[in-house]
Amino acid sequence: MKSNQTRQGFTLVELLVVIAIIGVLVGLLLPAVQAAREAARRMSCSNNFKQMGLGLHNYHSAYNKLPKHKGGTHIDGGNNYTHNRGYLSFLVGILPFVEQQGMWETISNPFNFDRNGNALTPPNTYAAMGGTPWNEDYQPWLTQVPMYRCPSDPVIPAGTQVAFSNYAACTGDAFFEQHHNGIQDGNGQPSGDGTWGATAGNRWARGAFHGRNFTGFRDILDGLSNTILCGEIVVGNGNREIFSSIHRDGNVANQPPSYWATSGVIDPARPQFWSDSANWDGNANHQRGRRWADGRPTYTSFMTIGPPNSYNVCRGEGNFGIYSAASRHQGGVHILMGDGAVRFVTSSIDAGNQDHVAYGRDNGDGRGANGGAGRESPYGLWGALGTKGMKEVIDSEF
Template sequence: MKRRRTAFTLVELLVVISIIGVLMALTTAGVQAARERARRMECANNLRQLGLAGTLHDTSKGQLPGYVQDFGFFAGGVDPSSEVGATVASHRKVGTWAVALLPYVEALPTYERWTEDRYPILSDSSDATSGEFEGNGFHPYAAPNLAIFQCPSNPVVSGNRGKNCYVSNNGMCHLRRDGSSITGVSFSTSQARANGIGNSKYNIASVNASNGKGTRTSQGPKVRIEDMKDGAGNTLLYTENVQAFPWHRAGLIHGADLKSATLPTPYDVTFDANTTAKVEAARYVHGVVWHYEDIAASAAASPTWNSSVGEAPIVVHSLHRINGGGTGSDSTSQDRFVKVVSNMQDARDLARPSSAHNDGVNAVMASGAVRFIRDSIDYRVYQAMLTPQGKQSDVPWPEFVMTDQIDN
């Protein structure tokens, strides 16, 4: 008589367990991939809204926002929003391109905080000169964490206020990697309409002690969507950067940098975007730039280098490519802060699109279209995307620029 088996053998159990393990691994990978696709789509939607906001700003203000702007002045006194009647010192309200877009991204109360003179943007707390990853002296109501500035794939580690993952197209970097000048290029010329979108709208080298007024020099021109001769669909507005600084903070300034105990009210504050490292960083911690570099650096390889610059470019540095060229050379936001303080070269090197997505970054064009740009992109194409008028720009090889414009 045949004996009836009442249990699985060890081999059968191991086979079943193995099959379950394989199925779980496949399912987990599929779920993770689906989640990343959803996060990437949410990030793209954030940028689409920022692109629309930039368009609305252009329509209502007659220009796209600069990477640093003046939003008014608080004369000092009691903060109307304080429940305990806190008194705040007088200060200038200097902010970023992101502040300018607030009314168009459903953040009007925060925008009013910046633009109405009765409200301060600084707090009365003691962190006005300290706390790099805290408030930097800014009022919580002036620097809230807004979802539209945060990519869900990017774990922002810098700061507990104004968390940010997005930056603007700030055009040409007017310096070489070692900080030396490029022949025929200055800070002012690098801000030309042909070279990029975002530029400095508040640039003051010194302030007159008798009247508190500063002379605004080297400010960039107005840039409108209609100025984009290469086509709005070929010109980048905003993109991702995993080292982006808090959206409200212009460069490395603290709240104390916006105050003065000696100048008559109202007053300007010294904010020299060309020579002061703390302020110069504003161009790089809130934007992406293109460098005077090319894939072929020898004159023999390409004898038609830009004659307006007057020198051949150097070979493209890997750090200047999107995501560092996909080499894994990125660092975290907090690491970037340490780098920027010690060496401005690191700030310039990291001012390029980067993300936590695989193989590339999201970006919104001036037309409102969102594109996923691979980190393997040709650097000349990258330069073309950042220059609204490529053939008139200072790129090393203008003839390469993607454009339908006709030479005059």
């Protein structure tokens, strides 16, 4: 006798076919989902720059100048509480113009509490404008300003570390004297007119920002739309990446940018990483972007010497050197132009003659104390965008 019951469910073969189809669809859609997420992060990063540009323009409207990069207070014999040694970055100065008025009020007034809220007693109480930007007991330096972080960069500070920044000032295409710029650390007085002095430092002031000196839109003779104000950097995470960690070499002043790609300090098997022979600093506090309030070039500056996402080489801690723009976005970096426009520049932008030793200390070869004055950038379109008054003609898209 035949059964009239209808079979229910799937056979094992049919179930496996359905699972296989779902797996294929997920495999096809996952890259698209990841790409959509990165596109959203990139858009958020661009919006951060737009807000920063608006803040810089409002600051300039209020004071007829850009905020000083490496400004602040100087006290002879002071400690890490009583002054900041004139190291504060421009990111501190624009706080009230980027909707961070509360933090600005805290910084610009005396503050008598440590990071845990415990009352402090003299002489270890914070004067107006805070202590040194590496002071991990000063609450404002530990406070992360969301707008100063790129959402594509995953590195986050530990609870006792100062907060980070992915956005940096463009100081042009010369590297020497980016640390002091002719101003003494201890008392804020000019260093004289020698090799390390103020006059020599001014000759290397080729970018929109010049450490420990005010600049304004009037100084940007190449035009606001042709000059970079700020760009992205990647926060160092201690994993030897050439664009986020730093190789230290006391001879950096005498080597062309191309030297670092051929000297053996970059791993040939993994060209985005330093080799074992590199003198890279694994100290987390000495990595790119690790102190948002510190105006020294390691932390919040870059030069248009090496192309985006290339190497960082310096002498000493946070001292002069070659510091590159970099990002976690695919293929390039965001830059903020003087007119407030945000552009995305690819890592393959024309960077000119990488065999040309950067303008810097005078070694008798004409590229030092007077060498950079009035000369066009040797670093192609990228270098020209970083200079503010060398009269280069920007006649190509980037």
